[in-house]
Amino acid sequence: MISVLLDSSVELFNIDIIKMDDFLELILRFIFNFVVTFIIVRRIYYPRTHRRDFFFTFVLISAVVFLMCFLLESVKLQLGFALGLFAVFGIIRYRTTTIPIKEMTYLFIVIGISVINALANKKISYAELIFANLAVLLISYFVERLKTLEPESFAIVMYERIELVNQGRKAELIEDLEKKLGVNISRIEVTNVDYIRDTAKINVYFLKSKQSWAKEDDIDFGITNNE
Numbered sequence: 001m002i003s004v005l006l007d008s009s010v011e012l013f014n015i016d017i018i019k020m021d022d023f024l025e026l027i028l029r030f031i032f033n034f035v036v037t038f039i040i041v042r043r044i045y046y047p048r049t050h051r052r053d054f055f056f057t058f059v060l061i062s063a064v065v066f067l068m069c070f071l072l073e074s075v076k077l078q079l080g081f082a083l084g085l086f087a088v089f090g091i092i093r094y095r096t097t098t099i100p101i102k103e104m105t106y107l108f109i110v111i112g113i114s115v116i117n118a119l120a121n122k123k124i125s126y127a128e129l130i131f132a133n134l135a136v137l138l139i140s141y142f143v144e145r146l147k148t149l150e151p152e153s154f155a156i157v158m159y160e161r162i163e164l165v166n167q168g169r170k171a172e173l174i175e176d177l178e179k180k181l182g183v184n185i186s187r188i189e190v191t192n193v194d195y196i197r198d199t200a201k202i203n204v205y206f207l208k209s210k211q212s213w214a215k216e217d218d219i220d221f222g223i224t225n226n227e
Contacts, residue, residue: 026070030063033117036133037062037110044140045106054103062110069118109136154205155181162198165190177204 041058099107113136120129157177159165164173174185183206192201 029070029117030066032133033066033114034063036113036117036137039137040109040113040140041106044137044144048144049102051103054106058106058110061107062114065111066114066118069115109140112136153208154203155183157181157202157204159200159202160198162193162195162200165193165200165202177202 037059041055041062045058046055113133116132117129157180159173159177161173161176163169164176170188174188177188178185181204183204185204185206187205189203189205190200191203194200
């Protein structure tokens, strides 16, 4: 009886309304992919960053990519399609801000997991599929919790004392930036100098453990995690 139900299908205008076996496989794979993605994003990524915008982005992109790959796989799209998705999403730049390296890495992870879970065929056993997902989960968790890799943050500063932006006065530049920002700077990177407006764009890097303020949320001047 169960076998008959799973093999049954109903058509409308020569299009199947439902194929029970395919429909059940879609539901099971979708739930599995969603659980894995949710653990990566909510339990590994979010506790360290508290970025709700990227939490929303990762979960939704994972779900959409999975459904795209799973449903379009029936029209015999090959590996080139999957690689094309990596290329498209890998170069995404939102107009409001550039996606940080860490967030791009997590974006790559959720897309990759979704493609694997959607396009895995009968040549790949369930054991191999589960191992691949668990491997990504455990590696992400281990690297994220590695105590020796302290997260480095940075602030983008538009600096006006252009006379200090040279190698001979680097110590004075760092001292002045520390006074203005109230942080102990580990290193700086001058990314642009505008001699017409007498301004310089500087990335100021620092370690949170060496700061006097208690919480990251206590300050807000463009600080970004650079983990």
